[in-house]
Amino acid sequence: MLEPAYQADVVIVGAGVAGLAAAHRLTSAGVTTVVLEAAPYVGGRMATEKVDGFRLDRVGQLLSTSYPELRLTPGLDALVLRPFAPGVLVHSDGRRHRAGAPLSGGGARGALGAVRALASAPRSARSPRPTASAGARTGAPLAGAVGGAVGGAVDQARLGAALNRLAAVPVQRLLARPELPAAQALANRGLPARTIEGFLRPLLAALLCDPELTTSSRCADLALRAFAGGRLCVPEGGAETLPELLARALPPGTVHTGVRVTSVSTNLVTTADHGELRCRAVLVATDARAAAELLPGLRVPDFHPVTVVHHTADEAPESGAFLLLDADRRGPVAHTAVISHVDPTRSPAGRPLISSTVLGTPPEDVDQAVRAHLSRLYGTSTTRWETLAVHHTAEAVPAMRPPHDLRRPVRLLAGLYVCGDHRDTSTVQGALHSGHRAASALLTDLGAEPVRVQEPLAA
Numbered sequence: 001m002l003e004p005a006y007q008a009d010v011v012i013v014g015a016g017v018a019g020l021a022a023a024h025r026l027t028s029a030g031v032t033t034v035v036l037e038a039a040p041y042v043g044g045r046m047a048t049e050k051v052d053g054f055r056l057d058r059v060g061q062l063l064s065t066s067y068p069e070l071r072l073t074p075g076l077d078a079l080v081l082r083p084f085a086p087g088v089l090v091h092s093d094g095r096r097h098r099a100g101a102p103l104s105g106g107g108a109r110g111a112l113g114a115v116r117a118l119a120s121a122p123r124s125a126r127s128p129r130p131t132a133s134a135g136a137r138t139g140a141p142l143a144g145a146v147g148g149a150v151g152g153a154v155d156q157a158r159l160g161a162a163l164n165r166l167a168a169v170p171v172q173r174l175l176a177r178p179e180l181p182a183a184q185a186l187a188n189r190g191l192p193a194r195t196i197e198g199f200l201r202p203l204l205a206a207l208l209c210d211p212e213l214t215t216s217s218r219c220a221d222l223a224l225r226a227f228a229g230g231r232l233c234v235p236e237g238g239a240e241t242l243p244e245l246l247a248r249a250l251p252p253g254t255v256h257t258g259v260r261v262t263s264v265s266t267n268l269v270t271t272a273d274h275g276e277l278r279c280r281a282v283l284v285a286t287d288a289r290a291a292a293e294l295l296p297g298l299r300v301p302d303f304h305p306v307t308v309v310h311h312t313a314d315e316a317p318e319s320g321a322f323l324l325l326d327a328d329r330r331g332p333v334a335h336t337a338v339i340s341h342v343d344p345t346r347s348p349a350g351r352p353l354i355s356s357t358v359l360g361t362p363p364e365d366v367d368q369a370v371r372a373h374l375s376r377l378y379g380t381s382t383t384r385w386e387t388l389a390v391h392h393t394a395e396a397v398p399a400m401r402p403p404h405d406l407r408r409p410v411r412l413l414a415g416l417y418v419c420g421d422h423r424d425t426s427t428v429q430g431a432l433h434s435g436h437r438a439a440s441a442l443l444t445d446l447g448a449e450p451v452r453v454q455e456p457l458a459a
């Protein structure tokens with residue numbers, strides 16, 4: 001496939017979203033770029049399995065419409081984001097309660113504000129029917145759901161006001177706050193314990209894939225800020241849509257799959273079965289562990305394991321298009337949703353898709369334990385539900401314990417660069433932003449017009 005004499009300005013190792021985003025910015029600036037991907041497909045961790053007409057994500061993907069890089073990354077113009085209903089449902093003490101939705105008239109920044117913002121947002125951040133899919137199905141499960149998990153009306157109002165304030169805080173001010181493990185920082189915020197345990201803890205665990213909240217409080221604040229300033233959402237068609245859009249918009253022949261890189265230097269890349277490539281610079285855009293193998297000395301972080309279980313049923317359980325969080329922690333499921341209500345393209349007509357996420361080490365018989373827990377969360381029998389897939393990823397998300405550097409260097413030396421979620425925040429936003437920064441550094445070193453890295457960053 002690759003002639004030994006093949007030359008490129010830049011070779012990128014890894015076709016996850018970080019590498020593909022960087023490739024876009026480089027090729028747009030006229031830099032010849034080759035992306036080498038070990039797997040037979042692009043996308044890395046953002047993979048979607050197709051089973052009987054269902055589109056099943058390996059990742060329990062929760063994006064936010066407020067992630068700036070989803071708007072800024074060239075190639076994502078056609079991305080459609082499907083929003084969850086505003087706020088979340090929390091299951092606590094055997095009941096489901098709605099929480100985290102904005103106060104009425106809560107300003108343009110709150111989640112309702114985000115619906116309005118969505119209508120005027122660029123095409124990339126818009127769902128074709130942002131309110132219809134969310135609103136039409138929200139009624140039944142919410143009847144009598146005021147108060148409860150988060151507390152009474154006053155506590156709800158305080159929480160809503162706090163979220164609205166958080167959405168307006170400049171990122172730099174959040175990053176100047178003292179850094180603690182998120183669980184410890186939450187306890188110091190002066191909020192009632194029921195607001196913390198009944199809403200903030202399960203929400204942050206879901207957003208950070210970290211059940212014990214050992215993550216840096218700064219990353220937790222960024223995640224909450226993104227929640228407060230936008231809407232939780234998923235990419236229409238499954239997680240793989242995002243990298244596929246990026247790959248498709250690159251010049252033909254840029255991406256080569258099935259090519260495993262075994263070593264890199266500033267001007268040479270060696271592959272397992274496809275010889276060597278000479279180039280002017282190399283960007284390693286792999287996951288953290290593979291990056292440390294190619295670039296000895298790079299730190300390998302701890303990881304949070306994540307398991308995603310997909311079910312279908314004869315009838316969709318009642319929870320609308322909400323993300324349903326578990327606050328009781330009496331079962332393995334951290335969050336679950338009838339994802340076909342949020343994104344109907346993920347399942348065949350009339351077949352609901354219920355996707356549930358287990359954080360941490362899963363129990364031995366994960367499917368049985370998940371079914372039993374889902375039965376309590378949805379208040380319905382799950383014995384007749386069909387299991388479509390159980391996806392376990394041991395090294396799903398790099399841990400971001402304090403002190404966490406949100407801007408790990410992407411330029412190691414002239415000619416050698418690294419990007420990926422382990423350089424920023426362990427999110428799609430972080431991965432895309434690291435690709436943005438790496439491309440910018442590369443273009444500066446190559447003497448091309450640098451791409452301006454947009455601030456502020458989001459979680």
Ligand SMILES: Cc1cc2nc3c(=O)[nH]c(=O)nc-3n(C[C@H](O)[C@H](O)[C@H](O)COP(=O)(O)OP(=O)(O)OC[C@H]3O[C@@H](n4cnc5c(N)ncnc54)[C@H](O)[C@@H]3O)c2cc1C
Pocket residue numbers: 013014015016017018019036037038039042043044045046058059060061062063207209259260261262285286287290306307308393395396397419420421422426427428429431
């Ligand atoms: C289960 C799970 C749940 C998640 N939940 C969320 C969430 O809710 N919200 C959120 O924002 N993020 C979430 N994430 C994280 C998000 O998916 C990642 O941050 C993002 O996809 C990382 O992209 P990347 O490009 O940095 O790395 P990757 O996607 O890992 O891409 C790296 C690529 O490099 C390739 N590669 C590795 N070694 C070599 C080699 N030697 N030669 C050639 N190619 C190589 C790999 O095959 C891979 O394709 C989740 C991830 C998982 C797994």
